[in-house]
Amino acid sequence: MIEKQIEKYWDERSQGYSTSIQEQMNSPKKEVWKSLIKKYAGEGDKIKAMDVGAGPGFFSILMGELDYGVTTVDVSEDMLKEAKKSMEYAGFQGNFVKGEAHQIDFPDQSVDLIVSRNVVWTLTKPEETYKEWRRLLKPGGKILVFDSNWYLHLSDPELQKQYNYYRRLAIEKGLIDEVTEEQHKRVEEIAKELPLTYRKRPEWDQEVLTQLGFQEIIIEDNINEWIYDEAKQLLYTSIPQFILCASKNEK
Secondary structure, three states: OHHHHHHHHHHHHHHHHHHHHHHHHOOOHHHHHHHHHHHHHOOOOOOEEEEEOOOOOHHHHHHHHOOOEEEEEEOOHHHHHHHHHHHHHHOOOOEEEEOEOOEOOOOOOOEEEEEEEOOHHHOOOHHHHHHHHHHHEEEEEEEEEEEOOOOHHHHOHHHHHHHHHHHHHHHHOOOOOOOOHHHHHHHHHHHOOOHHHHOOOOHHHHHHHHHOOEEEEEEEOOOHHHHOOHHHHHHOOOOOOEEEEEEEOOO
16 A cells, blocks of 8 residues: 555655754754744744654654744654654653544544644545544634655656756755665655656645635745745745645634
């Protein structure tokens, strides 16, 4: 099953990805990410937040620094172990839950905020996931999604051409690839089995969230300049990172 392949892939990437997250913790970009969360969600210890697909816990730590109460969710047991270590090292307590994004063992209307970064594209059931997140949110609660059309180029020859071109430029600018060629091939094979590889986003997300009754949907289409260094800005020219924030209706 594709779900098992995804879980295995991220288990194997957990330690390397954790090292990458530690580098981000020591980067000036950390404050950029934190400011973006704060911009849409505010700050304070009354906010109950959930970091879904948390990986090694970068966003969980950022939300801890904003005084949120944080629940960290991931399908990978190894990623959760890394997140727990990272949170404890940063001086924060948290609640850690292993589970699929579309099926989280948590009560209805129990969180104020659900945040995810580079997660929704990996989902086998993205519509069910957004429905599940709506169930978990209190009235007036928000989802905050950071993502991109990561593998749309696999089904679009023009995008593939652009991606290859900018990748060459990025390597010339000094890009150091953190992923091996074998890992690139494996994740591309996984991506071919995922529904959002073939959908233009965030337009798809906006349509689905509107149908589910979310309101005040705010989108920023391209935040690359804020979150990436020069080489990665080049690399991701054709696949910019977007922000999507949506509120659950009060009723």
